[in-house]
Amino acid sequence: MSGAVSISLLEAERLAIAALLREEVGAAAARSTALALVAAERDGQKGHGLSRVSTYVEQVRCGKVKTDAVPAARRLSPAATLIDAGHGFAYPAIDLAIEELDELARKSVIAVAAIRRSHHFGQAGAHVERLAEKGLVAFLFGNSPKAMAFWGGKAPMIGTNPVAFAAPLGHGPPLVIDLALSVAARGKVVAAKKGGEKIPADWAIDADGNPTTDPAAALSGSMSPVGGAKGAALALMIEVVAAALTASNFGFEASSFLDGEGPPPDLGHALIAIDPGPTSGGAFLSRMGALAAAMAAEPGVRMPGASRLKHRAAAEQTGLFVAPALLTELRVLAGEAA
């Protein structure tokens, strides 16, 4: 990044925590949220990274995100837990869901955490990765504020709707698949707007339905679904799983993650974990080894998530490189001299 300045991971975490504490976000929630944003930035997911600190602060200031929310779990069965995020940040609720699922999936082979009254969960892959590191296979479905049209329609109605999946590979980091059902993640458009960059013309249409390279015009139009009708159908599936299943808002009902307008977004997520030991008679990791070997044997093939791991390794060596304006913003929000 031209003109980028360097900042260590620890310093970025410290600033993000300080910015949230200064808004009276509870200590545990501030820490969980800040660490997730820095981890996304570290993994090259800038749309879910440090650029979110200021929009999160804005949402805290207007009461859209509750500072005193403490997520609570209610067991529905030995295989299901209902997590109330209390209109706070999503990350502490996801932390609790992971803790619950680690216990429930081991006991019941499969388990679901239905998370309600929640908010933006950022880098979806990072959450399922944590379950895969515990030996579980995991799916995460979340809807997001309206950004794509129903298939055949024009107005933005459903979210770009991330789906993430992870599975242990036996050694090394897990397989992590993390994608939004738009051609591009909306967070990338947000980051491009923040960075003053243009976007590719196939990412989105403007409010009049025309392709646009202007991220601001894209944000007031609709993102394009990946693969046309099929991507739109999968995004609709995620509305059902994330919102209807948890009695939460659909994309067309939710307030934005990006400004201080309106009530809490009141979105839901569904996190599903499966213990692959019993279903595979203990053969899961050897099967995953065979898959990884077949992929490694063909030139040009790589595991999904490889670029994320490359970004991560680089950031762990050299720290983060961020736009000077973003670092200034962070320091001001943290109450420090810019």
Next chain:
Amino acid sequence: MSGAVSISLLEAERLAIAALLREEVGAAAARSTALALVAAERDGQKGHGLSRVSTYVEQVRCGKVKTDAVPAARRLSPAATLIDAGHGFAYPAIDLAIEELDELARKSVIAVAAIRRSHHFGQAGAHVERLAEKGLVAFLFGNSPKAMAFWGGKAPMIGTNPVAFAAPLGHGPPLVIDLALSVAARGKVVAAKKGGEKIPADWAIDADGNPTTDPAAALSGSMSPVGGAKGAALALMIEVVAAALTASNFGFEASSFLDGEGPPPDLGHALIAIDPGPTSGGAFLSRMGALAAAMAAEPGVRMPGASRLKHRAAAEQTGLFVAPALLTELRVLAGEAA
């Protein structure tokens, strides 16, 4: 279809059952399999319909599908069941899985059926639709013999890998999403080959990597993933969920569904059901009603699966229209004068 001949649904079922019984397929398996093929034909899913009878018979004759298989369930927990399809047809195993999940999901909120030593399950949406008709939300993941390249690779290695999802809408038929992660389902290429039709150029590449409109060339090449890298990643996810989780074959290890060569395909499926009542505090159907109303309010928008329901309604009125050669084939296989 030009030159098509008409046949009633009951007559099609009778012929398909007779064709399988004539090969000494067990009565329950023959009935389950025949009804599923006719239902797919009825729903406009010709690639999973009557054209499969002859390829199924071929696979029975060479022992690739076992005639005496009786699916067996072993409970892994109150939320999980392992179904051994015994290298028989998939449909009786799916029937058993649906019966098991109906009980388990109601008790445990979520439940999984891991199905192993299985075969082609045809119209994926029809299976989850049955669970949705019982008030459950359901996912089905299945891998299939190699037909698409790993992302970045050239050789066909993974299946076109169907995913299906269904959810009750409260009144009328459920929402059903059913798609393969190739641009087009491989079964449609098979049907086009059978019908002597060409295919669109963006569906597949031939063995040399060039786009082709010849279904035979496509079947010896690779299908293209929907949405590029994202579709390829989701197809890989399904290999893990359907095959690794059930200790079954990956696409690149499985024998074909379409000929009498090789051992049983030994593929797996994962069927997941969720009772949406507890997770939504009883609000699921009212939430689905709000979604359906929002879709109905916008001109040009329709529920996924609408064309399937239209085909179904037409076939229930007028019967099926099939190519004369296909009807002759069915009659010969059923041991009747063509």
